[in-house]
Amino acid sequence: MRLLIATDAWHPQINGVVRSLEAMAAHAPAQGAAVSFVTPRGFNTLPMxxxxxxxxxxxxxxxxSRRIDALAPDWVHIATEGPIGLAARAACLAAGRPFTTSYHTRFPEYLAARAPVPESWSYAALRRFHRAGRACMVGTPSLARELEARGFTGLVPWTRGVDTALFRPRSHACLRGQRPVFLCVGRLAVEKNVAAFLALDLPGTKVVVGDGPARADLERIDPRARFLGALTGEALARAYAAADVFVFPSLTDTFGLVLLEALASGLPVAAHPVTGPLDVVGDTGCGVLDRDLREACLAALDVDRARCRERALLFSWEESARQFFGNIRAAAAPQARRGSRDSPLASSSAR
Structure with a gap:
């Protein structure tokens, strides 16, 4: 199978969407597939x-459409709802080419945080966007329930994975600062709620890994917090392994790959009981979920780090790829009808 993925999220962005798509491309040969991409590269661009x-x-x-024709894929997957995704959707519909989509980001909430646009308007547009595909892949059962309640249909599961060889406990890893070390990793933007983490009254040291437009404002909240900027690879893995608690303050993420990276490193999680943490951590004992994030942080200090690693080992990119390509094969089957798809997450969808 020759699969083309259309995505607005691509390098130099550092986020879960890019990492997930890269992992699917890397594991495609084992699934009997070859992946090519249509990304913002090669187009004129404007800053968001x-x-x-x-x-x-x-x-x-x-x-x-010309890029799709040149690559001659057997199937198209539209990963994002931005300009690339919208253009790919229009091109596929015009050509009568079926496709699948995936839901990664709560754009309605993110847009409402920046502009006076009602979330109901944005969700209506997203329902229309995804309903045209044969299936919409979502990362967690709790997200599927939320989207179903908003009228989304045709939802199928696509979990995520983690590189447990890179993200692992390391006995010699260290971070400067008084213990305990509370670590937060993510994009420094208003929707990530990092300000709530920095405002907590916690012992020890707060460390923030990541960059983004809110960094200057966040640095003023707690001048004692350490900001390390964006880290990747070994540097990021060492930061996880050296911390005492991973703090995930987001209320709007749809999965949170950083949760798996932390757990794989043997790092307990403190988070709110929302989509992402509910699915990855839940009641497994590898973290503490509480609406009072400070209480969750302090309680997570007593979590068994070995249990965190055991939980992460249940998530692999191989299983993620098996689900992803399985969804595409099911959608591409002759009996699959555009906009109508039975699945564990939804019964049917109509274009």
Whole structure:
């Protein structure tokens, strides 16, 4: 199978969408597939309003259609709802080419945090976007329930994985600062709720890994907190392994790959009981979920780090790829009908 993935999220962005798509491409040969991408690269771009680090492609359906035709894929998967995704959707519909989609980001909440746009309007647009595909992949059961309650249909599961060889306990890892060390990793933007973490009255040291448009404002909340900037690879893995608690303050993430990276490193999680933490941590004992994030942080200091590692070992990129390509094969089957898809997460969908 030759699969083309259309995505607005791509390098130099550092986020869970990019990592997930890269992992699918890496594991495609084992699933009998070869993956190519249509990304903002090669198009004229403009900075995203309020987030200039992210460039938005000025892509037309005709331009994307020509790229699709040149790559001659057997199937198209549209990963994002930005300009590339919209152009790919229009091109596929015009050509009568079926496709699948995936839901990664709560754009309605993110947009409402920056502009006076009702979430109901944005969700209506997203329902229409995804309903045109044969299936919409979602990362967790709790997210599927939320989307179903909002009228989304055709939802199928696509879990995520973690590189347990890179992210692992390390006996010699260290972070400067008074113990305990509370670590937060993620994009420094308003929707990640990092300000709530920095405002907590906690013993020891707060460490923040990541970068983004809110960094200057966040640094003023707690001048004692250490900001390490964006880290990847071994440097990021060492930071996880050296901390005492991983703090995940987000209320809007749809999964949170950083949760798996922390757990694989033997790092207990403190988070709110919301989508992502409920699915990854839940009542497994590898972290503490509490609406009072400070109480969760302090209680997580007593969590058995070995249990965290054991939990992470249940998530692999191999299983993630098996689900992803299985969803595509099911959607591409001759009996699959556009916009109508039985699945463990939803019964049917209509275009």
């Amino acid at each position: 309003p309020g987030y200039p680090e992210i460039r938005m492609a000025l892509a037309t359906p005709g331009q994307v």
